[in-house]
Amino acid sequence: EVQLSESGGGLVQPGGSLRLSCAASGFSFSNFAMSWVRQTPGKGLEWVSGVSGSGGNTYYTDSVKGRFTISRDNSKNTLYLQMNSLRAEDTAVYYCVKGGCSSPSCSFDYWGQGNPVTVSS
Amino acid sequence: EIVLTQSPGTLSLSPGERATLYCRASQSVSSSYLAWYHLKPGQAPRLLIYGASNRATGIPDRFSGSGSGTDFTLTISRLEPEDFAVYYCQQYGSSPFTFGQGTRLEIK
Numbered sequence: 001e002v003q004l005s006e007s008g009g010g011l012v013q014p015g016g017s018l019r020l021s022c023a024a025s026g027f028s029f030s031n032f033a034m035s036w037v038r039q040t041p042g043k044g045l046e047w048v049s050g051v052s053g054s055g056g057n058t059y060y061t062d063s064v065k066g067r068f069t070i071s072r073d074n075s076k077n078t079l080y081l082q083m084n085s086l087r088a089e090d091t092a093v094y095y096c097v098k099g100g101c102s103s104p105s106c107s108f109d110y111w112g113q114g115n116p117v118t119v120s121s
Numbered sequence: 122e123i124v125l126t127q128s129p130g131t132l133s134l135s136p137g138e139r140a141t142l143y144c145r146a147s148q149s150v151s152s153s154y155l156a157w158y159h160l161k162p163g164q165a166p167r168l169l170i171y172g173a174s175n176r177a178t179g180i181p182d183r184f185s186g187s188g189s190g191t192d193f194t195l196t197i198s199r200l201e202p203e204d205f206a207v208y209y210c211q212q213y214g215s216s217p218f219t220f221g222q223g224t225r226l227e228i229k
Contacts, residue, residue, distance in 0.1 A: 035218070037166075039160075043222075044207075044209065044220060044221075044222050044223045045158075045160070045166065045209050045211075045220040045223070046220065047211070047217055047218040047219065047220065050216070050218065059216040059217070059218075060217075061217040062122075062217065095165060095166070100171065104213075104216065104218070105154060105213050105214060105215075105218075106171075106213060107154075107156035107168055107171035107172075107177075107211070107213055108156070108158075108166075108168060108211075108213075109168050109171075109177060109178075111165035111166050111167070112165065113165055114165060
């Protein structure tokens with residue numbers, strides 16, 4: 001059974017940093033691209049970042065480029081999102097999602113339960 | 122960036138009725154890399170359709186997807202109580218992999 005377990009969210013002040021982690025199990029982790037998707041009440045679902053199965057290719061939405069870094073450790077079956085220079089508009093529930101293939105150009109077939117991040121002073 | 126526009130914003134129907142949801146892209150979606158998800162309160166989103174017309178594992182056949190290029194449709198042939206949720210389309214053909222703004226399917 002595919003399981004995606006997120007951790008690392010919480011409350012942070014504007015300008016601060018957080019690192020989200022996602023522990024994966026139930027599939028051959030290195031064979032599949034992974035992404036982070038966030039959900040806000042006002043904007044619905046927003047794809048944030050993706051990484052290929054090997055980790056060699058990374059992709060970001062424009063609003064987080066230069067502030068967020070996606071990475072993965074295939075030896076630990078874990079996905080990460082390092083978030084720096086956080087802004088109020090980054091407040092959202094962040095989902096770890098599994099792609100259906102090794103390239104990020106795949107639909108998202110499994111989702112974690114979501115990890116709330118609140119950026120507020 | 123490909124912008125996806127979903128319509129209608131809200132759809133009010135009764136169980137047993139047919140639902141048709143639309144997703145229009147600002148430019149052609151390559152290789153029909155278009156997916157549909159639904160999101161229920163307190164639950165993670167679930168993949169329904171990928172590749173514009175392929176049902177994901179475990180999705181009942183009352184759900185069907187169609188379309189190509191810039192116009193896509195999700196049809197639910199006969200609504201069950203558990204189908205009332207928010208539906209999102211997403212293109213994954215070119216980064217950034219954008220979502221539509223959602224259609225809320227509510228019980229009439």
